[in-house]
Amino acid sequence: MKIDLTDTTSSKINKALVQGRHALGTPAVGMVLTMVIVTDEENAYDSIKAAEEASHEHPSRTLVVIKRHSRTLRDRTSSRLDAEVRVGADAGTGETVVLRLYGEVSDHADSVVLPLLLPDAPVVVWWPVDAPDNPARDPLGALAQRRITDLYAVEAPLTTLETRVASYAPGDTDLAWTRLTPWRSMLAAALDQARAEVISAAVESEAENPSAELLARWLEARLRVPVERIVTAGPVVTAVRLGTEKGEVVIDRPEGPLATLSLPGQPSRTMALKVRATSELIAEELRRLDADEMYAIALRGKDSHEDAPTGAKENRTHV
Known part of the structure; x- marks a missing residue:
């Protein structure tokens, strides 16, 4: 009606x-x-x-x-x-x-x-x-x-990202961050299986991709290692590579809804990692209406752990 x-x-x-x-x-x-x-x-x-x-x-x-x-x-x-x-x-x-x-x-x-x-x-x-x-x-x-x-809707997303850092208040979030939820979940699960200290990291994506930058900053904050940004021709985030003393943990999704997960000493496996519709992103954001602390950490990147209280800083085997 x-x-x-x-x-x-x-x-x-x-x-x-x-x-x-x-x-x-x-x-x-x-x-x-x-x-x-x-x-x-x-x-x-x-x-x-x-x-x-x-x-x-x-x-x-x-x-x-x-x-x-x-x-x-x-x-x-x-x-x-x-x-x-x-x-x-x-x-x-x-x-x-x-x-x-x-x-x-x-x-x-x-x-x-x-x-x-x-x-x-x-x-x-x-x-x-x-x-x-x-x-x-x-x-x-x-x-x-x-x-x-939504940083995807602006002409200069990485410049606007710095504005978001300066103006952040509890309750703020961005769909560029929400798009990373499957990546973050898969990375956390992969490191739990690998059980190895991360000594290097790289995020691959198209140029000026805000989700890739937020993911890199989040990894820097959580793992406390430098994260290399690598520009590729593929859409959005295409791969994450985590170097450990046992070998490389890799999630690779050059295109399509499937990604390949590679762990040291284990056979590669295929997992679902699709690009989600806007309605799915909004529905996810509405499930929690409290402050998104992980988004705040991702915005600040490597500076985040400087403000963390004793006991709250994590080691390099978990994200």
Whole structure:
């Protein structure tokens, strides 16, 4: 069910949501959080689709904030809020409200969003594109327990990565980091099997890949060895090589959904390591809404262990 509202208010949008639920015979919806997506028209469709797919695991109210760029002087001086309310099958397992902000109201998106948040429920803000330099201090970001950005969506990801280091606050995370979860799990399992001290490491990827850089920094922090960055022609992260006194531990995925794991003294084996869809990444991020300490460690890289308390620093056989 869809309800279109023109030149509306947050109060009228809330009434439309109630009316929509009653019309469908489901006045009480078991939603667990509010997802705020800040995007543009070009990326809105894909972002909404990803959020709706993720809502099958995490029923949520999704608020999509689109700030429309005014083309005429009249548009720039006028202020208007249009909304598209979706409930039922048109909104996954929750509710979706697409908010289009014009004129002066676009500078006060937080005032529009605040009355639409689910009461007593966590808030997550996701910027698929054009994330602020300091998400925690952004007016919308300040409403959230978790703030999701994506370094893959910027022109200079490694430069922006340094900005993320400087502005990090508990609750920040990035989909470039989320994409590494299968790699991190496989590396941890491989080192548990190898039971050998790591003395060198290398990460292979396409140039300027933010996930590869975060992975290299995480390995430097956890293993306390220099990590070589090697540029390859393959997509995203293509291989990780860990040198040990027993031989080399290698995870190699030049292309496709399968990777080859090689351990010293053992036959190579093939394992699943696919590139996951955005909806899967968002669903993973919504499973935990506390601070992502591992992301903070990866951002700081080799400097992370300098701040670790005695007893918290790990040896070079585990990641």
